Amino acid sequence: MEYGLWSILPPLVAIFLAITTKQVFISLILGIFSGxxxxxxxxLFVSINATLEEIVLVFSEGWITKTIIFSFLVGGLITVISxxxxxxxxxxxxxxxxxxxxxxxxxxxxAYITGLVIFIESSIxxxxxxxxARPLTDKYNVSREKLAYVCDSTSAPVCGLIPLNGWGAMLMGVIGVQIANGVVDGTAAGLLVRSLPFQFYSIIAIIAVGYYIMTxxxxxxxxxxxxxxxEKGLLLREGATPMVSEEATATPPKEGVTPNMWNMILPLLILILMMPISLYITGDGNILQGSGSTSVFWAVITSVTFAGFLYVLGGIMSLKEYIDYVYQGxxxxxxxxxxxITAFAIGNVIGYLETGQYMAALVEGRxxxxxxxxxxxxxxxxxxFSTGTSWGTFGIMMPIGIQMAVAMGAPLYPTIGAxxxxxxxxxxCSPISxxxxxxxxxSASDHIDHVNTQLPYALLNGAFALVLYLAAGFIF
Structure with a gap:
């Protein structure tokens, strides 16, 4: 059945409400309901029930359930490591x-190198x-705005380009919905890996940070x-209000524990190394054919288990304390x-309505x-920019983008990267991100000052990326 113009209502509802209310969860729920x-x-009542059923049905797919469990356990791992x-x-x-x-x-x-090597989660x-870096940048009179820019522009771009983390699980999940619905063929891990060279903005942003630091x-x-x-030694603009890092830090070290960086490095190494190993095993020797959901599931379970043995046997914490910290995370x-969950559900609804195909039909021939x-x-x-969430954007835009690419004959890998x-x-660019x-x-920077100083750099990087996407569309 063709739904025509109505097929674009769910993403429009979700986007409009996310912009106006800044509540992405409620916006996605109402987007699902409208679908x-x-x-x-x-x-009405049939649709209310169908909305709830659609959310529950998300768990009928084993790979989605694994992805969600991975996200929970990564939270536990980050907390127990801290x-x-x-x-x-x-x-x-x-x-x-x-x-x-x-x-x-x-x-x-x-700060730059630290941002590149810690890619487990953008906030961390x-x-x-x-x-x-802040004690040292303060010592050498680096503005807090510059430090905030370095932190911000090496977090999400690195996590997106090295998807051995929750970002990878999220992206493979929303891509996997389109594979399960028969929109595209292949594996989620394979499609994501092949799209990495086309994450033009992320690549440019990381290079740009290095350029501004060096020159x-x-x-x-x-x-x-x-x-x-x-010149004046003023790390903050006069009248600026710094945001204190202590308000955002992860769980503080357990009382009496001697800080040791290996308590972080070893579990993260296990997590990272298990990803390609698991992809190799599940892909029968071909990493690109491996199961992304199974791999992140195995990797995080192995890492959490290893951390438990490391901390409990090492006398850092008791077994009860370890479990409590995992639950806290x-x-x-x-x-x-x-x-x-709601991103996966609205992806399914958008698929049922063939929203991407309809949007592609609007421009087909034009x-x-x-x-x-x-x-x-x-x-x-x-x-x-409007919603302040990249993950919410992935959940809504990935099904639309993939469906449009297939219907329009646009290159798939650059579209996923886009x-x-x-x-x-x-x-x-978003002040609510x-x-x-x-x-x-x-960085203890004034938040609006950070946004104002980073915005021109992000827009310039985005302009370069746009040119590259235009070129990629014609070349590939």
Whole structure:
């Protein structure tokens, strides 16, 4: 059955409400409800029941359930690592090596490198990079805005490009819905890996941060902030209100624990190494054919189990304390898991209504499929800017983007990359983004000052990415 113009109602409802209310969960629920209304001929009570059933049906797919469990356990792992003193130990190790940092450039490079190597979760990336580098950037009169920019622009881009984390699980999940619905063929892991070179904004953003650190060629509001800090020693603008990092940090170390960076490094190494091993095993020797959901599931269970043995047998905490910290972390991740569930559900509803095919039909014969990646990049960027969430953007835009790519004949891998890059680009520009807020906290910067100084850089990077998506559309 063709639903025509009605097929675009659910994503429009979700996007409009997310923009106006800033409540992504409620917006997604109402987006799902509007879709079930259409599917059930506008029968109110039938549609209410169908909405609830659609959410429950998400768990009928084993790979989705594994992805959600992964998200819960990653929350537990992050909390127990923090409680073990692992994060604090890593911070202490880097800050004690002050002889390695002798100037402003070195202090910023410390934040930059930390942001590149800690890719387990974007918030943790920003918090660790800011906390590690801030004493040194303050010493060498680096503006807090510049530190916030480095933290922010090496968090989400790195997590997107190295998807051995919750980001990878989320993206493989929303891609997997389209595979399960028969829109595209292949495996979620394979499609995601092949799209990584087309995450143009993320790649440009990381390169740009390194360029500004090495050359000092800042411009716009950032140049003024750096001039203020270097000439007057004012790390913050007069009258600015710093956001204190302690408000955003993870669980503090357990009382009496001696901070040790290996308590963080070893469990994370196990998590990271288990990903390719699991993909190899589930893919019968071919990593790209492996099951992404099973791999992240195995990896996080192995890492959490290893951490338990490491901390309990090492006398860092009792078994009860370890379990309590894991539960605490699982509880903290509930909002993310709810977002995942509703994102999967609205992806299914959008698939039933064939929203992407309808949108592609609107431009078919009028707009070449070669423009598909650029169009999707702009749409995802606008949505992420308006809502402040890249993950919510992925949940809505990935099914639309993939369906449009198939219907328009647009290149698939650049389109998937455009969804991810657009979500991250809009997130970097948005004052209501959680990663933007956390980066302000980690650097103790005034939040609006961080947004104002980063925005021109993000827009320029986005313009370069848009040109590349236009080129990719015609070349691939």
């Amino acid at each position: 079930t209304l259409i599917l059930n001929d506008w029968q 409680a073990s003193g692992g994060v604090q130990g890593f911070i202490n190790y880097l800050t004690e090596k002050k002889d390695l940092v002798k100037d402003k450039k070195g202090a910023l490079l410390l 990336t920003s918090l660790v990079a800011g906390t590690v 000092g060629n800042d411009w716009g509001p950032m140049k003024k902030a750096e001039k203020r800090a270097s 699982i509880g903290a991740i509930v909002p993310v898991a709810i977002l995942l 707009v070449s499929g070669a423009f598909g990646p650029a169009m999707i990049f702009l749409m995802a960027s606008l949505m992420a 969804v991810v890059s657009g979500g991250i680009m809009g997130d970097h 959680d990663t933007t807020i956390i980066s302000s906290m980690a």
